Amino acid sequence: MNAQLINPFLVAVESILSQFGVADIRKGAVMLKEEMVIERDVTAFVGVVGDLRGNIAYCFTAETARKLASAMMMGMPVPELDEMSRSAIAELANVITGNAASLLAEEQVKVDITPPSMIVGKDIYLVLSSVRTLIVTFETPVGSIEVHICLEV
Amino acid sequence: MKRILIVDDSPMIHNLLRKTLERNGYEVCADATNGREGVELFETHRPDLVFMDITMPVMDGIEAVKTIKAKYPEAKIIMLTAMGDDEIMTQALEAGVEVFLKKPFDDYKIISAIAKVI
Amino acid sequence: MDSRLVTPYIESTVQIIRQMTGIEVTEISEPMPGSGEILAYGVTSVIAFAGTIKGRLLIDFQPELAVHIIKNLMGEENPVLRDRLMLGCIAEMNNIIAGDANTLLNNEYGLGLRLAPPMVVTGKNMMLASSKVDSVTVLGRTDYGDFKLNIAFQGGLPS
Numbered sequence: 001m002n003a004q005l006i007n008p009f010l011v012a013v014e015s016i017l018s019q020f021g022v023a024d025i026r027k028g029a030v031m032l033k034e035e036m037v038i039e040r041d042v043t044a045f046v047g048v049v050g051d052l053r054g055n056i057a058y059c060f061t062a063e064t065a066r067k068l069a070s071a072m073m074m075g076m077p078v079p080e081l082d083e084m085s086r087s088a089i090a091e092l093a094n095v096i097t098g099n100a101a102s103l104l105a106e107e108q109v110k111v112d113i114t115p116p117s118m119i120v121g122k123d124i125y126l127v128l129s130s131v132r133t134l135i136v137t138f139e140t141p142v143g144s145i146e147v148h149i150c151l152e153v
Numbered sequence: 154m155k156r157i158l159i160v161d162d163s164p165m166i167h168n169l170l171r172k173t174l175e176r177n178g179y180e181v182c183a184d185a186t187n188g189r190e191g192v193e194l195f196e197t198h199r200p201d202l203v204f205m206d207i208t209m210p211v212m213d214g215i216e217a218v219k220t221i222k223a224k225y226p227e228a229k230i231i232m233l234t235a236m237g238d239d240e241i242m243t244q245a246l247e248a249g250v251e252v253f254l255k256k257p258f259d260d261y262k263i264i265s266a267i268a269k270v271i
Numbered sequence: 272m273d274s275r276l277v278t279p280y281i282e283s284t285v286q287i288i289r290q291m292t293g294i295e296v297t298e299i300s301e302p303m304p305g306s307g308e309i310l311a312y313g314v315t316s317v318i319a320f321a322g323t324i325k326g327r328l329l330i331d332f333q334p335e336l337a338v339h340i341i342k343n344l345m346g347e348e349n350p351v352l353r354d355r356l357m358l359g360c361i362a363e364m365n366n367i368i369a370g371d372a373n374t375l376l377n378n379e380y381g382l383g384l385r386l387a388p389p390m391v392v393t394g395k396n397m398m399l400a401s402s403k404v405d406s407v408t409v410l411g412r413t414d415y416g417d418f419k420l421n422i423a424f425q426g427g428l429p430s
Binding site (some may be wrong): 163164165210234236240255257269 | 378
Binding site for chain 2 (some may be wrong): 053130152153
């Protein structure tokens with residue numbers, strides 16, 4: 001996978017999270033995998049079509065998801081991951097991927113994104129596509145976020 | 154025996170299509186999982202016929218057909234794909250495929266398409 | 272939700288399961304509107320698409336039905352679900368179903384829908400949710416197990 005096409009997805013994570021007050025984000029481990037067992041509780045994902053075709057997934061622990069949902073809802077307390085906070089997390093995936101799409105458009109790469117979907121549950125075996133997935137872990141003050149970038153290019 | 158190259162990113166399609174072709178007396182000479190590999194294996198094997206998917210990683214089927222046809226205008230290619238709306242079908246025919254087929258398929262669909270081409 | 276956006280997915284699902292696996296859908300429910308949150312049976316494939324409107328098709332199988340489908344598609348006697356190749360069959364069948372229905376919708380209404388790659392998951396006690404979409408659920412039954420379809424759209428057909 002081409003770094004020029006991957007970078008906008010990583011830049012978007014930092015830029016959108018900082019807009020919601022989650023600053024001091026560090027990029028951690030990078031892995032390439034074909035499929036995976038997700039140990040985290042919440043996975044939100046968004047499809048990409050157009051000049052690129054793929055899926056981008058964001059995985060969080062329940063605790064990180066609650067803190068992020070709270071940050072997105074103006075600091076409103078989120079004691080449990082209910083329907084409203086789940087929808088906030090789906091929206092976060094939507095906004096981050098949408099921002100990446102805008103950054104790609106500046107590079108003359110035209111993509112459109114699909115509505116976000118979400119999986120809640122543990123020990124889930126996930127295959128995102130027929131190609132390998134690049135997994136980048138971001139360390140943030142509210143916990144780590146795994147970003148799975150799977151592009152068929 | 155006529156030799157056929159299958160280009161598709163789904164192992165299941167390779168498996169189903171190979172069985173269909175073999176029980177009807179055709180030989181599958183090579184399997185490619187993306188368009189670029191398809192072009193390379195075409196050059197190596199020079200098959201009598203190609204089955205080509207469209208949406209694949211690395212290089213899509215439309216590009217692969219154009220690349221093969223530019224160098225080997227006599228190549229025979231059947232497009233076999235999940236999406237078959239007018240726009241996609243037009244693109245495939247303009248790229249030079251002989252026949253356009255939409256998945257799923259059965260023996261009759263595959264064999265009657267081959268009969269039109271070789 | 273507009274039945275013109277729903278019916279093609281139901282028809283394609285029933286036909287393509289029959290054509291590809293030989294399994295008959297013996298019962299199918301009416302589309303039921305829901306919250307968009309689905310408690311999964313266990314083997315679930317999601318394929319999203321975008322064009323002039325956006326949407327996604329989710330197909331969720333009871334594990335025993337998924338095993339039977341894979342057996343018929345791959346000729347494996349005892350397929351293991353937690354396997355990339357085996358689960359890939361479920362994803363590819365979803366791709367063909369969505370491709371079939373979207374072909375019809377594109378030709379009929381000029382929606383220009385294009386598919387993202389199908390993804391597939393398996394696990395126990397999974398909940399799948401979508402956001403900012405209208406969705407309906409359809410329940411289906413076969414001799415080998417049950418399945419659910421969830422069809423979701425953002426936006427409607429041009430009037």
